[in-house]
Amino acid sequence: MRERTKQARTTAGQRANIDRVFHALGDATRRAIVERLSERPLTVSSLALPLNITLAAVVQHLQILEQSGLVHTEKVGRVRTCSLGAAGLSVAEGWITECRAIWEKRFDRLGELLAELEEE
Amino acid sequence: MRERTKQARTTAGQRANIDRVFHALGDATRRAIVERLSERPLTVSSLALPLNITLAAVVQHLQILEQSGLVHTEKVGRVRTCSLGAAGLSVAEGWITECRAIWEKRFDRLGELLAELEEE
DNA sequence: GTGATACTTAAGTTTCCACTTGACAATTAC
DNA sequence: GTAATTGTCAAGTGGAAACTTAAGTATCAC
Numbered sequence: 001m002r003e004r005t006k007q008a009r010t011t012a013g014q015r016a017n018i019d020r021v022f023h024a025l026g027d028a029t030r031r032a033i034v035e036r037l038s039e040r041p042l043t044v045s046s047l048a049l050p051l052n053i054t055l056a057a058v059v060q061h062l063q064i065l066e067q068s069g070l071v072h073t074e075k076v077g078r079v080r081t082c083s084l085g086a087a088g089l090s091v092a093e094g095w096i097t098e099c100r101a102i103w104e105k106r107f108d109r110l111g112e113l114l115a116e117l118e119e120e
Numbered sequence: 121m122r123e124r125t126k127q128a129r130t131t132a133g134q135r136a137n138i139d140r141v142f143h144a145l146g147d148a149t150r151r152a153i154v155e156r157l158s159e160r161p162l163t164v165s166s167l168a169l170p171l172n173i174t175l176a177a178v179v180q181h182l183q184i185l186e187q188s189g190l191v192h193t194e195k196v197g198r199v200r201t202c203s204l205g206a207a208g209l210s211v212a213e214g215w216i217t218e219c220r221a222i223w224e225k226r227f228d229r230l231g232e233l234l235a236e237l238e239e240e
Numbered sequence: 241g242t243g244a245t246a247c248t249t250a251a252g253t254t255t256c257c258a259c260t261t262g263a264c265a266a267t268t269a270c
Numbered sequence: 271g272t273a274a275t276t277g278t279c280a281a282g283t284g285g286a287a288a289c290t291t292a293a294g295t296a297t298c299a300c
Contacts, residue, residue: 022145026145027257027258039226040226057260059278060259078268078277079275084223095151163246165245174290176292177288180289197297200246
């Protein structure tokens with residue numbers, strides 16, 4: 001059976017990905033991790049240091065971040081090194097850009113009309 | 121009395137705002153609302169129609185969206201019209217852009233380093 | 241006026257999610 | 271070898287958050 005879905009602006013897979021990324025970014029602790037990783041790669045324990053939570057909690061956050069493509073991790077020996085992944089941020093950026101594009105298109109269309117209504 | 125506060129990349133107020141925006145965007149239903157409002161302004165009940173939740177739930181989502189600056193609403197008579205607010209999306213976009221900028225800067229430094237190593 | 245429409249609000253329920261604890265595995269240091 | 275380091279896993283807890291129900295208010299149509 002061939003899967004033949006209807007043509008959508010975004011596919012179901014993309015939508016699931018967007019969901020994972022924004023859910024990941026919805027938590028302040030995870031955003032703090034992303035911010036620090038944008039500066040330099042860090043190990044799990046060095047990531048945990050400034051955060052006031054257990055190492056296990058940090059690992060759980062990292063799982064969510066990695067599944068969303070926001071973070072990439074690699075284990076060498078007993079040390080896992082985490083770095084920022086470009087993919088996740090691009091997904092979020094893309095969604096926002098598309099929303100804004102549609103909105104601005106509409107805004108431009110109404111521009112002339114609004115100019116007339118402003119004199120009241 | 122020199123006011124020399126700590127030099128922060130982002131102020132506490134901005135951080136609270138970022139938190140509200142990303143929390144708002146963390147929910148799929150609210151993102152669906154934002155997407156539809158990017159196309160055209162809508163009333164509360166017309167927003168609720170395609171969503172399989174009660175009107176009360178939609179109102180609660182709208183409160184969160186309005187507090188984050190993602191949506192602007194105005195009531196005329198008994199009808200509340202909702203439209204996309206540019207402020208919220210800009211906040212999210214700004215955070216992502218800054219993260220990416222720092223990350224890319226690091227990439228550039230790596231490039232320079234590699235270039236130097238090749239010369240020697 | 242009456243009734244219908246379009247929300248609004250409060251309170252309760254349920255579901256989810258961040259976090260902890262505690263035990264465990266794998267690597268490195270001694 | 272033993273011990274310390276670094277991380278992993280499973281199960282459980284507490285609180286936030288999404289959602290519902292039910293009642294209320296304000297506006298519009300007649």
